[in-house]
Amino acid sequence: GAVVSQHPSWVICKSGTSVKIECRSLDFQATTMFWYRQFPKQSLMLMATSNEGSKATYEQGVEKDKFLINHASLTLSTLTVTSAHPEDSSFYICSASQRWEGSYNEQFFGPGTRLTVL
Amino acid sequence: GENVEQHPSTLSVQEGDSAVIKCTYSDSASNYFPWYKQELGKGPQLIIDIRSNVGEKKDQRIAVTLNKTAKHFSLHITETQPEDSAVYFCAALPPDSSYKLIFGSGTRLLVRP
Numbered sequence: 001g002a003v004v005s006q007h008p009s010w011v012i013c014k015s016g017t018s019v020k021i022e023c024r025s026l027d028f029q030a031t032t033m034f035w036y037r038q039f040p041k042q043s044l045m046l047m048a049t050s051n052e053g054s055k056a057t058y059e060q061g062v063e064k065d066k067f068l069i070n071h072a073s074l075t076l077s078t079l080t081v082t083s084a085h086p087e088d089s090s091f092y093i094c095s096a097s098q099r100w101e102g103s104y105n106e107q108f109f110g111p112g113t114r115l116t117v118l
Numbered sequence: 119g120e121n122v123e124q125h126p127s128t129l130s131v132q133e134g135d136s137a138v139i140k141c142t143y144s145d146s147a148s149n150y151f152p153w154y155k156q157e158l159g160k161g162p163q164l165i166i167d168i169r170s171n172v173g174e175k176k177d178q179r180i181a182v183t184l185n186k187t188a189k190h191f192s193l194h195i196t197e198t199q200p201e202d203s204a205v206y207f208c209a210a211l212p213p214d215s216s217y218k219l220i221f222g223s224g225t226r227l228l229v230r231p
Contacts, residue, residue: 093162109154
């Protein structure tokens with residue numbers, strides 16, 4: 001299957017700072033990327049859907065000013081957690097999908113980024 | 119909207135035995151059903167998927183069956199091995215959802231050596 005990378009794999013930051021997480025599709029062009037959050041022993045919670053060249057669509061309850069998403073190219077999307085607080089500590093996972101009209105391709109996940117806010 | 123329920127939440131089997139995980143969905147128009155395996159500290163990995171026009175799909179020791187009438191689909195793992203131990207998630211893709219998958223709650227599979 002296709003390869004999706006994330007950087008960094010883990011990050012520790014102080015409360016109040018901002019953290020940027022990168023998601024890259026390495027061997028295909030991703031028209032859509034998704035950002036998820038996962039708490040221990042829980043399922044994936046979709047935060048936002050990001051289409052290349054347009055604004056991200058956020059799920060209900062997700063603060064768009066706190067979780068800034070940029071999808072500047074077909075291979076790169078970034079998630080910036082602004083003014084991070086301890087409650088933002090979580091496992092953040094991106095996925096990438098390639099699709100065209102009337103069809104759907106598989107969604108491939110990155111390895112995740114463990115964020116710890118002190 | 120679509121809702122996906124997954125059972126059991128935990129499953130323990132002896133190495134070599136089979137494991138079956140079941141999911142039900144609510145939107146009869148959903149047309150794509152992937153299964154993901156997630157190992158500790160890693161992202162989910164697509165292991166098999168099935169589309170609504172197919173009733174069964176197999177890939178070596180892994181198979182998925184789909185019953186559209188009953189709106190349920192199942193993951194079957196035969197000849198389980200310790201390395202199959204992980205959390206498995208099912209998902210469904212409803213139409214007109216902007217390609218957003220709806221995930222089940224996950225099944226923690228433990229294969230005892």
